[in-house]
Amino acid sequence: MSPRFEVGASVRVRNVSPPGHLRTPFYIRGCQGVVERICGPYRNPEELAYGNRQADRVPLYRVRFAQHHIWPDYCGPEQDTVDVELYEFWLEPTSENAHAA
Amino acid sequence: MSEPFPERSHHDLGGLPAGPIPQGEHDYALWEKRVDALMVLLTKPDQELMTVDQLRKGIESLPPDAYDRMSYYERWIYSITQALQHNGVITTTELGQKLEELQRRPASSGEST
Numbered sequence: 015m016s017p018r019f020e021v022g023a024s025v026r027v028r029n030v031s032p033p034g035h036l037r038t039p040f041y042i043r044g045c046q047g048v049v050e051r052i053c054g055p056y057r058n059p060e061e062l063a064y065g066n067r068q069a070d071r072v073p074l075y076r077v078r079f080a081q082h083h084i085w086p087d088y089c090g091p092e093q094d095t096v097d098v099e100l101y102e103f104w105l106e107p108t109s110e111n112a113h114a115a
Numbered sequence: 116m117s118e119p120f121p122e123r124s125h126h127d128l129g130g131l132p133a134g135p136i137p138q139g140e141h142d143y144a145l146w147e148k149r150v151d152a153l154m155v156l157l158t159k160p161d162q163e164l165m166t167v168d169q170l171r172k173g174i175e176s177l178p179p180d181a182y183d184r185m186s187y188y189e190r191w192i193y194s195i196t197q198a199l200q201h202n203g204v205i206t207t208t209e210l211g212q213k214l215e216e217l218q219r220r221p222a223s224s225g226e227s228t
Contacts, residue, residue, distance in 0.1 A: 031122035031123070033120045035168070035171070035172040035175065036124070039127055039129045040122065040123040040124075040127045040129065040130075041129040041130040042129075059168045059171075060168075062166045062168035062169070063166070063168035063169055063171060063172035064169075064172070065166075065169065065201065065202065067163070067166070084130075085130065
Protein backbone atom coordinates (compact mmCIF):
# COMPACT_ATOMS: atom_id res chain seq x y z
CA MET A 15 0.00 0.00 0.00
CA SER A 16 1.74 3.17 -1.18
CA PRO A 17 1.31 6.26 0.99
CA ARG A 18 -1.57 8.55 0.03
CA PHE A 19 0.09 11.70 1.39
CA GLU A 20 3.49 13.22 0.66
CA VAL A 21 5.76 15.03 3.06
CA GLY A 22 4.42 18.59 3.37
CA ALA A 23 0.80 17.61 2.68
CA SER A 24 -1.86 19.33 4.77
CA VAL A 25 -4.04 16.78 6.53
CA ARG A 26 -6.86 16.74 9.02
CA VAL A 27 -7.29 14.04 11.67
CA ARG A 28 -10.68 12.37 11.43
CA ASN A 29 -12.91 13.44 14.28
CA VAL A 30 -14.43 10.07 15.09
CA SER A 31 -14.42 7.97 18.23
CA PRO A 32 -15.78 4.52 17.41
CA PRO A 33 -15.82 2.04 20.28
CA GLY A 34 -12.66 0.02 19.76
CA HIS A 35 -8.93 0.14 20.29
CA LEU A 36 -7.94 3.58 18.97
CA ARG A 37 -4.31 4.60 18.46
CA THR A 38 -5.04 8.28 17.94
CA PRO A 39 -5.25 10.40 21.10
CA PHE A 40 -8.48 12.26 21.75
CA TYR A 41 -6.89 15.71 21.87
CA ILE A 42 -5.65 15.58 18.28
CA ARG A 43 -8.87 14.37 16.61
CA GLY A 44 -10.28 16.98 14.25
CA CYS A 45 -7.02 18.96 14.17
CA GLN A 46 -5.15 20.06 11.04
CA GLY A 47 -1.44 19.48 10.57
CA VAL A 48 1.30 18.87 8.01
CA VAL A 49 2.99 15.57 7.18
CA GLU A 50 6.51 15.80 8.60
CA ARG A 51 7.65 12.34 7.49
CA ILE A 52 6.41 8.98 6.33
CA CYS A 53 7.49 6.42 8.93
CA GLY A 54 6.72 3.38 6.83
CA PRO A 55 4.13 0.62 6.64
CA TYR A 56 3.07 -1.20 9.82
CA ARG A 57 0.38 -3.73 10.52
CA ASN A 58 -2.76 -1.97 11.70
CA PRO A 59 -2.45 -1.91 15.51
CA GLU A 60 -6.19 -1.37 15.91
CA GLU A 61 -6.67 -4.86 14.42
CA LEU A 62 -3.56 -6.45 15.98
CA ALA A 63 -5.10 -5.52 19.34
CA TYR A 64 -7.96 -7.94 18.68
CA GLY A 65 -5.62 -10.77 17.76
CA ASN A 66 -5.60 -10.44 13.95
CA ARG A 67 -1.92 -11.17 13.30
CA GLN A 68 -2.47 -10.79 9.54
CA ALA A 69 -3.79 -7.22 9.81
CA ASP A 70 -2.98 -5.14 6.72
CA ARG A 71 0.13 -3.01 6.69
CA VAL A 72 -0.84 0.65 6.57
CA PRO A 73 1.31 3.77 6.22
CA LEU A 74 2.24 5.54 9.43
CA TYR A 75 2.98 9.27 9.33
CA ARG A 76 4.51 11.74 11.69
CA VAL A 77 2.27 14.80 11.51
CA ARG A 78 3.24 18.21 12.87
CA PHE A 79 0.66 20.47 14.51
CA ALA A 80 0.90 24.05 15.77
CA GLN A 81 0.40 24.09 19.53
CA HIS A 82 -1.77 27.20 19.37
CA HIS A 83 -4.13 25.39 16.96
CA ILE A 84 -4.61 22.53 19.37
CA TRP A 85 -4.99 24.40 22.64
CA PRO A 86 -7.18 27.52 22.46
CA ASP A 87 -5.49 28.97 25.56
CA TYR A 88 -1.92 28.06 24.59
CA CYS A 89 0.40 30.80 25.78
CA GLY A 90 3.80 29.52 24.58
CA PRO A 91 5.72 30.83 21.56
CA GLU A 92 3.81 31.03 18.29
CA GLN A 93 6.19 28.62 16.54
CA ASP A 94 5.77 25.77 19.06
CA THR A 95 4.70 22.47 17.51
CA VAL A 96 3.83 18.94 18.54
CA ASP A 97 4.44 15.84 16.39
CA VAL A 98 1.99 12.95 16.56
CA GLU A 99 2.37 9.59 14.81
CA LEU A 100 -0.86 8.74 13.03
CA TYR A 101 -1.98 5.92 10.75
CA GLU A 102 -3.22 6.83 7.29
CA PHE A 103 -6.80 5.76 7.90
CA TRP A 104 -7.05 8.48 10.55
CA LEU A 105 -6.12 11.21 8.05
CA GLU A 106 -8.02 13.06 5.32
CA PRO A 107 -6.84 15.72 2.90
CA THR A 108 -7.74 19.34 3.60
CA SER A 109 -9.07 21.78 0.99
CA GLU A 110 -5.72 23.58 0.93
CA ASN A 111 -3.93 20.34 0.17
CA ALA A 112 -1.91 20.47 -3.03
CA HIS A 113 -0.06 17.24 -2.33
CA ALA A 114 -2.76 14.61 -1.84
CA ALA A 115 -2.83 11.96 -4.52
CA MET B 116 -28.77 12.82 26.55
CA SER B 117 -25.65 10.98 27.57
CA GLU B 118 -23.45 9.28 25.01
CA PRO B 119 -23.95 5.52 24.68
CA PHE B 120 -20.19 5.08 25.01
CA PRO B 121 -17.46 7.52 25.96
CA GLU B 122 -15.72 9.34 23.10
CA ARG B 123 -12.61 9.59 25.19
CA SER B 124 -11.27 6.53 26.96
CA HIS B 125 -10.37 6.85 30.61
CA HIS B 126 -6.64 6.30 29.94
CA ASP B 127 -6.53 8.98 27.21
CA LEU B 128 -5.40 11.87 29.41
CA GLY B 129 -3.57 14.15 26.95
CA GLY B 130 -4.47 17.79 27.59
CA LEU B 131 -6.49 17.23 30.76
CA PRO B 132 -5.56 19.09 33.93
CA ALA B 133 -3.27 17.01 36.15
CA GLY B 134 -0.87 17.43 39.01
CA PRO B 135 2.90 17.72 38.71
CA ILE B 136 4.80 14.77 37.22
CA PRO B 137 7.26 13.14 39.66
CA GLN B 138 10.61 13.51 37.87
CA GLY B 139 12.75 11.37 40.18
CA GLU B 140 14.15 7.92 39.47
CA HIS B 141 12.61 4.95 41.23
CA ASP B 142 13.50 1.30 41.65
CA TYR B 143 11.38 -1.54 40.42
CA ALA B 144 10.38 -4.48 42.60
CA LEU B 145 11.57 -7.91 41.51
CA TRP B 146 8.07 -8.95 40.42
CA GLU B 147 7.80 -5.83 38.25
CA LYS B 148 11.06 -6.72 36.47
CA ARG B 149 9.70 -10.23 35.98
CA VAL B 150 6.51 -8.95 34.41
CA ASP B 151 8.55 -6.82 32.03
CA ALA B 152 10.78 -9.78 31.12
CA LEU B 153 7.72 -12.01 30.67
CA MET B 154 6.29 -9.58 28.13
CA VAL B 155 9.57 -9.60 26.18
CA LEU B 156 9.43 -13.39 25.98
CA LEU B 157 5.74 -13.54 25.09
CA THR B 158 6.16 -11.15 22.15
CA LYS B 159 9.26 -12.73 20.59
CA PRO B 160 8.63 -12.71 16.84
CA ASP B 161 9.43 -16.40 16.35
CA GLN B 162 6.89 -17.61 18.90
CA GLU B 163 4.63 -14.68 19.46
CA LEU B 164 2.10 -15.70 22.08
CA MET B 165 0.51 -12.27 22.29
CA THR B 166 1.02 -8.82 20.77
CA VAL B 167 1.98 -5.56 22.41
CA ASP B 168 -1.25 -4.22 20.94
CA GLN B 169 -3.20 -6.79 22.94
CA LEU B 170 -1.32 -5.63 26.02
CA ARG B 171 -2.38 -2.06 25.36
CA LYS B 172 -5.97 -2.97 24.62
CA GLY B 173 -6.25 -4.95 27.84
CA ILE B 174 -4.86 -2.08 29.89
CA GLU B 175 -7.07 0.49 28.20
CA SER B 176 -10.15 -1.71 28.68
CA LEU B 177 -9.81 -1.66 32.46
CA PRO B 178 -12.75 -0.07 34.30
CA PRO B 179 -11.77 3.49 35.32
CA ASP B 180 -11.67 2.75 39.05
CA ALA B 181 -9.44 -0.30 38.53
CA TYR B 182 -7.22 1.62 36.12
CA ASP B 183 -6.68 4.33 38.73
CA ARG B 184 -6.16 1.90 41.60
CA MET B 185 -3.69 -0.45 39.93
CA SER B 186 0.01 0.29 39.54
CA TYR B 187 1.71 0.27 36.14
CA TYR B 188 2.85 -3.34 36.22
CA GLU B 189 -0.34 -4.52 37.94
CA ARG B 190 -2.15 -3.29 34.83
CA TRP B 191 0.39 -5.15 32.68
CA ILE B 192 0.00 -8.49 34.42
CA TYR B 193 -3.79 -8.16 34.41
CA SER B 194 -3.71 -7.54 30.66
CA ILE B 195 -1.15 -10.30 29.95
CA THR B 196 -3.38 -12.74 31.85
CA GLN B 197 -6.42 -11.74 29.79
CA ALA B 198 -4.54 -11.98 26.47
CA LEU B 199 -3.03 -15.39 27.21
CA GLN B 200 -6.46 -16.77 28.08
CA HIS B 201 -7.97 -15.19 24.97
CA ASN B 202 -5.22 -16.67 22.79
CA GLY B 203 -5.60 -20.13 24.33
CA VAL B 204 -2.12 -20.19 25.86
CA ILE B 205 -3.44 -20.77 29.38
CA THR B 206 -6.89 -21.56 30.73
CA THR B 207 -8.71 -19.98 33.63
CA THR B 208 -8.73 -23.37 35.36
CA GLU B 209 -4.96 -23.71 35.08
CA LEU B 210 -4.52 -20.20 36.41
CA GLY B 211 -6.81 -20.92 39.36
CA GLN B 212 -4.95 -24.13 40.18
CA LYS B 213 -1.60 -22.36 40.10
CA LEU B 214 -2.84 -19.55 42.33
CA GLU B 215 -4.15 -22.14 44.81
CA GLU B 216 -0.77 -23.87 44.77
CA LEU B 217 1.02 -20.59 45.44
CA GLN B 218 -1.29 -19.77 48.33
CA ARG B 219 -0.34 -23.05 50.00
CA ARG B 220 3.37 -22.18 49.90
CA PRO B 221 5.00 -20.72 53.00
CA ALA B 222 4.87 -16.93 52.79
CA SER B 223 8.65 -16.53 52.49
CA SER B 224 9.28 -18.86 49.56
CA GLY B 225 9.24 -17.53 46.03
CA GLU B 226 10.46 -14.16 47.18
CA SER B 227 13.98 -13.13 46.42
CA THR B 228 15.75 -9.87 45.95
